[in-house]
Amino acid sequence: MQFRQCVSSTVAAVVFAHCSVAAPLSGPDNGTHTPAPTDSLSTTATGAPAPTSTLSPLLKELSKTQQILLSDTRVDVYNNVLTKDEDFIFDFGAKRTGSGTGAADIVAANRKTFPALTNQGIATAVGFMGPCQFNLPHVHNRATELLIVTQGKLVSEMVIENGVEKDGVIRNIRNELGPYQMTLFFQGSIHSQYNPSCEEVIFVAPQSSEDFGTNQVVKNLFGLDNEILRAAFGNSIDGAEVDKFRGLVSDSVARGVEKCLLDCNIQKRK
Incomplete structure (x- = not known):
């Protein structure tokens, strides 16, 4: 009997000691138990929103594209830069120049004009080409282009690179496209488009870079020094003629073939 009482007393003492460690007695000052501090506060328990980063006032002076490039994460981009739903819409129709001159509009959505x-790694352009208009030969420095005609008829041409020849002649890949037909222009290839009809043509041209770049071949060729040009043309023109050619080169889109001008009753510019 004494042995059992001794064992029971020992077990009771151990249990009491364990409970004392697991749940310490209330402090003498306020009679409450204060839990150990934690590193973070649960938003579920408090109802407070999770903290979000804010945009530095210095960054607000930059363009949205610059702000995006300097953001730490894409979450920061959406929370601090592209904060409006309208930031994800680009209206090609609203950005047409509407100059009334008859010149075509090539409206580009790239990272500068559409920061989203x-x-x-992608951009696009929409072309609105009037009767007989010609998109001069050009190169996209950093992108391959797909071109999809959505209205009208369009003639496309492309010269890919040195050595691509047919029967010893530089190969010009020429196609006539109708609605919902597509062609492609490789990065660095020289290509152009021409509207042979009296109706407006509309095309959509996705690009494989958000900063695809455009190099107008004819216009920029005449940006070289006269001596270089004379060498390139076999000295068949002199300096005065070079200057004359410079003045005849249009900026981006020029009116095209004489027959089309006559058919469409469009007066040729002097």
Whole structure:
């Protein structure tokens, strides 16, 4: 009997000691138990929103594209830069020049004009080409282009690179496209488009870079020094003629073939 009482007393003492460690007695000052501090506060328990980063006042002076490039994460981009739903819409029709001169409009959505494209590796352009208009030969420095005609008829041409020849002649890949037909222009290839009809042509041209770049071949060729040009043309023109040619080169889109001008009753510029 004494042995059992001794064992029971020992077990009771151990249990009491364990409970004392697991749940310490209330402090003498306020009679409450204060839990150990934690590193973070649960938003579920408090109802407070999770903290979000804020945009530095210095960054607000930059363009949205620059702000995106300097943001730490894409979450910061959406929370601090592209904060409006309208930031994800680009209206090609509203950005047409509407100059009334008859010149075509090539409206580009790239990372400068549509910052939401920044770091996405894609852009696009929409072309509105009037009767007989010609998109001069050009190169896209950093992108391959797909071109899809959505209205009208369009003639496309492309010269890919040195050595691509047919029967010893430089190969010019020429196609006539109708609605919902597509062609492609490789990065660095020289290509152009021409509207042979009296109706407006509309095309959509996705690009494989948000900063695809455009190099107008004819216009920029005459940006070289006269001596270089004379060498390139076999000294068949002199300096005065070079200057004359410079003045005849249009900026981006020029009116095209004489027959089309006559058919469409469009007066040729002097």
